Amino acid sequence: MPSRNGMSDGGDSADLRPPSDNLVDLHISVVPMEHWVERLNYASHKIIGDTFSAGFIRVLPETSVVKLRYDILHSKFTLLIEKSL
Structure with missing residues (x-):
């Protein structure tokens, strides 16, 4: 089972979160409709x-823009943005 930091506690479960050094920062800008x-x-x-x-x-470098848009649009993050508009 993953621990609080998202890393495996040594059981058979796979890590749910990759190491931070494998991720890149991506800036999100909101464009008015x-x-x-x-x-x-x-x-x-x-x-x-x-x-x-x-x-x-923070995302994996190989993540496609299509997947990122889908994930952002279907997350709680989108609800926060909509409330701030």
């Missing part, structure tokens, strides 16, 4: 002044 181009899944870099920072998360 009026600047998001849905059909292109894109926002121009010119609107950076209209975005706001939601903070940083």
Whole structure:
């Protein structure tokens, strides 16, 4: 069973959290809907002044943008952002 720090306590269970030195920091910016181009899944870099920072998360470098978007949209983190808007 994983301990408080997410590492295995020596049992047969697999580690649920990779070592921190395997992760990279990723900055999350929230883009207002009026600047998001849905059909292109894109926002121009010119609107950076209209975005706001939601903070940083630590992810595996090989994690795809599609998976990150899915995980963020289906997390409690998204509820916090929506409440702050």
